[in-house]
Amino acid sequence: MINQDRICCEAMGRQLNYVCDQHPDLIDxxxxVIRYFPHVDKFGFPIRDGGASSLDAHYCPWCGAKLPEPKRNQWFDTLENLGYGTPLTDEIPVEYRTDRWWRELGL
Ligand SMILES: [Zn+2]
Ligand SMILES: [Zn+2]
Structure with a gap:
């Protein structure tokens, strides 16, 4: 479930909470057209090249609201300080896979 404070308008809410019975993984x-990645507070347009990459979205395509600045660098820095040298492949604490860590830090 996505925190309400990240849903700027009805269209965005529909996209982020979309459930498709044909595509259990919405990347497919x-x-x-837009995904939210809570652990780095990032909105992105999926690039459907078979991988999981996406293009950073800075504004909502429907209402024009400014979207949050992704916390990718803070995510890497915080995990590196905790001793996880390669956070993408390390076994990291579960809160770093959700928005919990940055909400707790007040970022
Ligand atoms: Zn589908
Ligand atoms: Zn919007």
């Missing part, structure tokens, strides 16, 4: 679903 053509009806979904």
């Amino acid at each position: 679903c053509p009806d979904v």
Whole structure:
């Protein structure tokens, strides 16, 4: 479930909470044009090249609201300080896979 404070308008809410019975992983679903990655507080347009990459979204395509600045650097820095040298492949604490860590730090 996505925190309400990240849903700027009805269209965005529909996208982020979209459930597709044909595509359990929404990265494969053509009806979904924007994804939210809570652990780095990032909105992105999926690049459907078979991988999981996406283009950073800075504004909502529907209402024009400014989207949050991704916390990618803080995510890496915080985990590196905790001794996780390669956070992408390390076994990291579960809160770093969700928005919990940055909300607790007040970022
Ligand atoms: Zn679908
Ligand atoms: Zn919006």
